[in-house]
Amino acid sequence: MIMNRDRTGRIIGASFGLFFVQANAGALPTRIGAPLRGLAGAAFVALVVFGGRRGASGDTARPAGGGAGFGRGYWYVVAAEALALVAGLVVISRVLHAPHAVVGWIAFVVGVHFFGLAAAWRRPRLHVLGAGLAACGAAGLALAASGASTAATATVAGILPGALLLGSAWWPAPAAATTPVAS
Template identity: 60%
Template sequence: MIHIADTDAMTRTQTGRLIGGIFGFFFIMANAGALPEAVAIPTRMLGVAAFLALVLALRRTRGEQPVTDGGGADFGRNYRYVVAAEVVVGAAGLVVINPVLHAAQATVGWIALVVGLHFFGLAAVWRRPSLCWLAAAMSVCGAVGLVLGAYGSSAAVIALIAGIAPGAMLLGSVLVKRRA
């Protein structure tokens, strides 16, 4: 007997990993430009290699049972609430950071903080406690980047701490299969 729910769960899990990988990839690509060219080029190359490794890993896992520490990736109403809150809070912060506080360099930290915090919501919605580690690590990087931006640190330091590090964490987390 074929269980459609099992197939759907794998598809949702793969979709969740791919979405995470895409965002991690873009975190790296967008922020590598702030680094010196001798560091930016290899950083981008590593980002491309990691993303391609994810795509290949997802292709190899077709038809396998999902391996998680709880529920699967469900993109229903609760997921949409978490993402909507992320977008609203993120946009509100950008409205304050840029035109009001005139601290554009802090936006990288703000984005990483909001994305990190949204993983706490996803951990609850998807019943995936392991996401709390990613949420905490990304949130710390974002908070540190926000503080560094507020105090006028260099764009390269902020990009490394609040952009590339969270991107690497996100991309790395979806490359690793979670075991129950």
């Protein structure tokens, strides 16, 4: 199986989606959380095994611009994301003493980081994913601030973003944004 920027990005995104679901499904009753964990695991394994195949272009194409895709722009986005995560987690845990809000902050920051990736990779469709994740994170923060249950916050800011990340790994890349790989 050919590994390229597109496939690597899909696997990374799906890995984080799997993690979101696995980490947050424990807040739900076992009869709900266990099947969600199983479905997330199956979706991830299927993506790895079958590659989220969408025809030949999905397996052998990379976005316009070539290169490895993990250049300077990518690392700037990841560094900003890491700084925002750490700063927010310090405030949430040490100042606000609201550990149930952590998942909302993480989802929000991960969502916002997709706006930077959309620009760095010239992939405007990542704005949709970023907006969805950021909205889930903001809703999770609002739920945590209003005293909602941990299960409600984990579902909105953890499980739903995980499903979005896993599902997005199966979206076909637009044909206009790909060029054949010369290997």
